[in-house]
Amino acid sequence: MSQDNKQKEISGSKLSFQQLIFELQQYWSAQGCTIAQPYDMEMGAGTFHPATFLRAIGPEPWRAAYVQPCRRPTDGRYGENPNRLQHYYQFQVLLKPSPDNIQQLYLDSLKTIGVDTESHDIRFVEDNWESPTLGAWGLGWEVWLDGMEISQFTYFQQIGGLDCKPVTGEMTYGLERIAMCLQDCSSIFDLVWTQNDERVVTYGDIYHQNEVEMSKYNFELANTESMFDWFDTCEQESNKLIEAGLPIPAYEMTMKASHAFNLLDARGAISVTERQRYILRVRTLSRAVAQTYFESRETLGFPLLK
Amino acid sequence: MSKTKDLLIEIGTEELPPKSLKKLAIAFKDAISKSLKEQELKFSDANWYATPRRLSVLVNDLEITQEDKQQQSRGPAVAAAFDVDGKATRAAEGFAKSCGVEVDQLERLKTDKGEWLAFNAIVKGKQSSELIPSIIEVALSKLPIAKRMRWGDSDVEFVRPIKWVLILLGGDTIDCEIMGVTSGKDSYGHRFHHPEAITINEPADYVVTLKQEAHVLADYDERRELIQTQVNAIAKNKNGDAIIEPDLLDEVTSLVEWPVSFYGDFNSDFLKLPKEVLVSSMQDHQKYFPLVDKQGNLLPSFISVANIESKNPELIKQGNERVIQPRLSDAAFFWERDLKHGLANHREALKKVVYQKQLGTLHEKSTRLVNTVSNLAGLLNVEISTARRAAELCLCDLLTDMVSEFPDLQGTMGRYYAAADGEIDEVATALEEYYQPRFAGDKLPETVVGQCLAISEKIDSLIGIFAIGKAPTGDKDPFGLRRSAIGLLRIIIECELDIDLKELIATAAENYPDAIDAKNVIADVYQFLLERLRRYYLDEGVSSDTFESVLAIKTSKPLDFHQRLKAVTEFRKLSEAESLAAANKRISNILKKSDINITEIGSVDNKLLSEDAEITLATALNNYQERLTPLMENRNYKSALTELAGLRESVDNFFDNVMVNCDDAATKNNRLTLLANLSALFLQTADISKLQG
Numbered sequence: 001m002s003q004d005n006k007q008k009e010i011s012g013s014k015l016s017f018q019q020l021i022f023e024l025q026q027y028w029s030a031q032g033c034t035i036a037q038p039y040d041m042e043m044g045a046g047t048f049h050p051a052t053f054l055r056a057i058g059p060e061p062w063r064a065a066y067v068q069p070c071r072r073p074t075d076g077r078y079g080e081n082p083n084r085l086q087h088y089y090q091f092q093v094l095l096k097p098s099p100d101n102i103q104q105l106y107l108d109s110l111k112t113i114g115v116d117t118e119s120h121d122i123r124f125v126e127d128n129w130e131s132p133t134l135g136a137w138g139l140g141w142e143v144w145l146d147g148m149e150i151s152q153f154t155y156f157q158q159i160g161g162l163d164c165k166p167v168t169g170e171m172t173y174g175l176e177r178i179a180m181c182l183q184d185c186s187s188i189f190d191l192v193w194t195q196n197d198e199r200v201v202t203y204g205d206i207y208h209q210n211e212v213e214m215s216k217y218n219f220e221l222a223n224t225e226s227m228f229d230w231f232d233t234c235e236q237e238s239n240k241l242i243e244a245g246l247p248i249p250a251y252e253m254t255m256k257a258s259h260a261f262n263l264l265d266a267r268g269a270i271s272v273t274e275r276q277r278y279i280l281r282v283r284t285l286s287r288a289v290a291q292t293y294f295e296s297r298e299t300l301g302f303p304l305l306k
Numbered sequence: 307m308s309k310t311k312d313l314l315i316e317i318g319t320e321e322l323p324p325k326s327l328k329k330l331a332i333a334f335k336d337a338i339s340k341s342l343k344e345q346e347l348k349f350s351d352a353n354w355y356a357t358p359r360r361l362s363v364l365v366n367d368l369e370i371t372q373e374d375k376q377q378q379s380r381g382p383a384v385a386a387a388f389d390v391d392g393k394a395t396r397a398a399e400g401f402a403k404s405c406g407v408e409v410d411q412l413e414r415l416k417t418d419k420g421e422w423l424a425f426n427a428i429v430k431g432k433q434s435s436e437l438i439p440s441i442i443e444v445a446l447s448k449l450p451i452a453k454r455m456r457w458g459d460s461d462v463e464f465v466r467p468i469k470w471v472l473i474l475l476g477g478d479t480i481d482c483e484i485m486g487v488t489s490g491k492d493s494y495g496h497r498f499h500h501p502e503a504i505t506i507n508e509p510a511d512y513v514v515t516l517k518q519e520a521h522v523l524a525d526y527d528e529r530r531e532l533i534q535t536q537v538n539a540i541a542k543n544k545n546g547d548a549i550i551e552p553d554l555l556d557e558v559t560s561l562v563e564w565p566v567s568f569y570g571d572f573n574s575d576f577l578k579l580p581k582e583v584l585v586s587s588m589q590d591h592q593k594y595f596p597l598v599d600k601q602g603n604l605l606p607s608f609i610s611v612a613n614i615e616s617k618n619p620e621l622i623k624q625g626n627e628r629v630i631q632p633r634l635s636d637a638a639f640f641w642e643r644d645l646k647h648g649l650a651n652h653r654e655a656l657k658k659v660v661y662q663k664q665l666g667t668l669h670e671k672s673t674r675l676v677n678t679v680s681n682l683a684g685l686l687n688v689e690i691s692t693a694r695r696a697a698e699l700c701l702c703d704l705l706t707d708m709v710s711e712f713p714d715l716q717g718t719m720g721r722y723y724a725a726a727d728g729e730i731d732e733v734a735t736a737l738e739e740y741y742q743p744r745f746a747g748d749k750l751p752e753t754v755v756g757q758c759l760a761i762s763e764k765i766d767s768l769i770g771i772f773a774i775g776k777a778p779t780g781d782k783d784p785f786g787l788r789r790s791a792i793g794l795l796r797i798i799i800e801c802e803l804d805i806d807l808k809e810l811i812a813t814a815a816e817n818y819p820d821a822i823d824a825k826n827v828i829a830d831v832y833q834f835l836l837e838r839l840r841r842y843y844l845d846e847g848v849s850s851d852t853f854e855s856v857l858a859i860k861t862s863k864p865l866d867f868h869q870r871l872k873a874v875t876e877f878r879k880l881s882e883a884e885s886l887a888a889a890n891k892r893i894s895n896i897l898k899k900s901d902i903n904i905t906e907i908g909s910v911d912n913k914l915l916s917e918d919a920e921i922t923l924a925t926a927l928n929n930y931q932e933r934l935t936p937l938m939e940n941r942n943y944k945s946a947l948t949e950l951a952g953l954r955e956s957v958d959n960f961f962d963n964v965m966v967n968c969d970d971a972a973t974k975n976n977r978l979t980l981l982a983n984l985s986a987l988f989l990q991t992a993d994i995s996k997l998q999g
Binding site for chain 2: 103118121123139148
C-alpha cells in the first residue's frame with residue numbers, strides 16, 4: 001500500500017496507535033486507575049508485570065492500567081505474516097476488587113476509542129485462563145469484536161497457588177488487533193502509529209526490522225546451551241532471594257527463568273516431557289514468590305488497606 | 307387443589323459458558339421441580355429458558371400453599387398418665403403442655419397393645435412463597451458447574467457473576483436474597499438493544515415481553531430453530547447448502563440472545579487447501595457454518611450469526627472476513643511448508659518426541675507398529691510392504707505444522723501429505739484410518755491395511771500402558787484404553803477379521819524390550835478385552851446370560867465369539883430353547899456329580915441301551931453328530947443350534963422315562979456317557995446350560 005493511500009484511509013476520526021493508548025490511559029485514569037509504566041523486563045504477557053501478578057495477591061485494593069510489551073518467541077514469523085508478531089503490546093487493566101459494573105466499564109472504554117456498540121457485534125465468549133508457570137487460573141471470556149478476539153477478560157481465582165480474595169478483574173486489550181479494527185487495516189505493519197501533516201509513521205516503520213531480526217535470533221541463533229545454564233542460574237538466584245525474604249527480586253529472577261524457557265521452547269530444544277518439568281520448575285518459583293510476597297505485605301500491615 | 311399461580315424465576319448473569327448452557331438450564335428446572343415436589347407443592351408443568359445472560363424456569367399452576375396435614379403425636383400410656391386418684395401425672399401434664407393444650411383436651415389412642423394419650427394436630431400448610439427462596443438457593447448450589455468462581459469481595463460462588471434475580475409468583479415478587487442478590491420484578495433486555503430494566507408483570511408474559519420489547523429470544527429451541535432457518539435461507543440464496551453440525555448449532559444458540567445471521571466471503575485461492583482444514587478453521591475457531599455447493603465442494607463463503615441488529619451490518623461482515631483471512635493464510639503457510647518438508651522426512655524427528663516416558667519415543671512406537679502390522683498383514687493376506695509403509699508413516703503427521711495448529715486433523719493430514727508425496731492410495735488411506743474409530747459409534751477403517759494398522763496401534767497401547775501399571779481403574783482412564791479396546795473389538799468383529807486375540811497380544815508384547823514387562827500383562831490385557839467385549843454386547847442389548855453361554859466356550863477369536871453369540875440369540879427365539887436349556891443345565895449338574903471326565907467322553911455302548919427313550923435319543927444323537935460335522939467346519943453355529951432344537955422331544959422323553967442313576971453301574975455309566983455326548987454336541991457352539999429361563 002502506498003503512503004498516499006494510507007493517509008487517505010486514516011480519516012480524522014480513526015485513532016492512531018499511540019492515540020489509542022492515550023485514550024485508554026485517560027479513560028482508565030478517570031476510573032481511578034494508577035497508570036503504571038511497562039516493566040523493563042522480557043515477559044510473555046502483561047499478567048507477569050508485578051502490578052498484576054504481585055498486586056493480585058492479598059487483601060489490598062488496587063486499580064491500575066498500563067501498556068506492557070510482550071515477547072512470545074514462538075509467534076515470530078520473520079515479519080512475513082501480517083497478523084503475527086513475536087513482540088507486541090498489551091494494554092492491561094486491573095480492578096481489585098472487581099466492581100459490579102466491570103463489564104460495563106469495559107464496554108464504555110470501547111466506546112471511548114470509537115467502537116460503536118450499536119453497529120458492531122460484541123460478544124463475551126467463555127475462555128478460562130490458566131497460566132501453569134504462574135500457578136494461576138481464572139474464569140472469564142475472550143471479547144469478540146465482529147468475530148475478532150480483541151481482549152481477554154478474567155476474574156482471577158488463584159495466583160501463585162493462593163486464593164484471590166478479593167477477586168481481581170483483569171482486562172487485557174490486544175492493542176494491535178483493536179487498532180487494526182479501528183483503522184480498517186489488514187496488516188499490522190500498515191497500522192498508523194502516528195501521523196502529522198508531513199508524514200505517517202507506521203507500525204512497520206518502527207518494528208518490521210525488529211521482527212525479522214528477532215525471529216532469526218529466536219529460531220536460529222539463540223545459544224541454547226547458555227540458555228539452559230541461564231535458566232538454572234535464575235532458578236538458583238530466585239530460591240536464594242526467597243530464602244532471604246526478598247520476593248520482588250526473587251520474582252524478577254522467576255521472570256528471567258520463564259523467558260529463558262520460552263526461548264528454549266522456540267528453539268525446539270525442550271522435548272515434550274522435559275517441557276512439563278520446566279513449567280513445573282517455574283511454577284514452584286512463582287508459588288514461593290507469591291507466598292513470600294503475601295507474608296512481606298502482611299508484615300507491613302497491608303499498607304493499601306488503610 | 308388449592309389456589310394456584312404461575313411462578314417465574316430468572317437468574318440474570320454475566321455471559322455463561324455456551325457449551326454447558328443448555329445442560330445448566332435443564333438441571334436448574336429439574337432441581338426446582340424436584341424440590342417443589344418434595345415440598346408437596348403441586349404444579350401442572352415447568353419449562354426452562356436460557357440465553358447467554360439468563361437461566362429461567364417457569365412453573366405453571368403452582369399451589370400457593372401446601373395442603374394442611376394431620377399429625378398425631380403420642381404421649382404417655384394412660385396407665386402412667388394418671389395416678390391412683392385419677393389425677394394427671396407430671397408426664398401427662400408435660401405432654402399436654404408440649405402440645406399446647408390442657409390434659410382434658412387430649413385424646414385417647416387405643417391399640418391392641420394398650421391405651422395412650424394422644425394429640426391430633428392440624429399442621430397448617432406453608433405458603434409456597436415462604437419455601438421458594440431456599441428452593442432456588444439450593445437448586446443453584448447444586449447445578450452441575452464444572453468450575454465455580456468468586457467475584458468482587460463476595461464469598462458467593464457460581465458459574466459466572468449474578469447480576470439480577472427475578473422472582474414472580476403470580477403478579478408479585480417474593481422478597482428475598484438469592485446468592486447475595488436482592489430479588490425483584492425486573493429483568494434486563496439485550497445488552498445493547500435494551501440495556502435498561504424491563505418489568506415483567508405476569509410469569510406468563512415473560513417470553514413475549516422479552517421478545518417484543520427487549521430484543522431477547524429467551525426460548526432456546528425457538529432461537530435454535532430461527533438460526534437454522536436463517537442460515538439455510540442464506541445458503542439457498544448463495545446457491546449452496548450450509549454444513550450445520552448439531553453441536554455447533556447449540557453452541558451458537560448459546561452465544562446469542564437475538565440472532566441475526568449473515569454471510570461473508572474469503573479468497574477462493576484458499577480452496578486449494580484440504581477441505582477439512584477450511585471446515586475446521588471456520589467451525590472450531592470462528593463458530594461459522596461452512597457452505598458447500600450441490601456437489602459437496604466447499605464454497606469460498608461462510609455464514610455466521612451476530613447478536614445484534616446492527617445499524618451498519620456491512621461492518622460486521624467485513625470484520626468477520628478480516629478475521630478468517632489471516633487464519634486461512636496461516637493454514638496455507640503451514641500447508642506449503644509441510645508439503646515442502648515431505649511426510650516421510652519427519653520420521654527421523656520422531657526419535658526426539660517422547661510418546662510416554664517409560665514407553666519411549668514415537669519412533670520406537672512406530673517401529674513396534676511396523677512389526678505388529680506386518681504380522682497381521684501376513685495373517686490377513688494383504689501386501690506386507692504396504693502395511694509396513696503405512697506403519698512407518700502413521701505418526702509422522704504429528705510433527706507437521708498443520709497438525710500442531712489443528713490437532714483434530716491428525717491422520718487426515720497424514721492422508722493428504724502422503725498422497726501429495728506420491729505414496730500409494732492404500733498407504734495414504736490407512737494413515738487416516740489409523741485413528742478410527744475416533745469416538746463411540748464412529749466409522750471403522752474400510753481398507754484391510756487400515757484395519758491392521760488401527761488394530762496394531764490399539765493393542766500396542768493396551769499392552770504398553772498395562773505394563774507400566776497405568777491400566778484403567780474406576781473412573782480413571784487417562785489413556786482412553788477402554789475406548790481403544792472397544793475400537794479394536796469392533797474392528798475385528800464388524801470388519802469380520804479372523805484374528806485370535808491371544809496370539810495378537812502375545813506377538814505385540816514381544817515388541818517391547820525386556821525392561822517393559824509386557825509378557826507379564828498378557829493375561830490381564832486379555833481379561834480386560836473380554837470385559838470390554840461384555841460391555842460392548844450389553845450396550846447392544848444382548849442379555850448377560852447369552853454372553854456367558856458363549857464366554858464359557860473360551861474362544862479367543864472375537865469374530866468366532868460373535869458368530870456363536872448370534873447363533874445363541876437366534877436359538878433363544880425358538881420354542882424349544884427354554885426346555886433344551888433346562889435339560890442342558892440338568893445334564894451339567896448330573897455330570898458334575900458323576901465321575902465322567904468331560905474332556906474324554908467315550909462312546910455310547912448300544913448294547914447297554916434298554917429303554918425306548920434312551921434308544922431313541924442315542925439314535926438321534928448319532929444322526930445329529932453326523933449332520934453337525936460339516937456345519938461346525940463352516941462355523942455355521944446358527945444352523946447347528948437350529949438343528950439341535952430338533953432334539954427337544956427325544957431329550958424331554960428321555961428325562962421323563964429314564965432313570966439315569968440306576969443301580970446297575972454299567973448302565974448308569976452308559977447313560978452318563980450318552981448325556982455327556984449330548985452335552986458336547988451343544989457345547990460345540992455354546993454352553994446353553996447358562997441360559998436363564
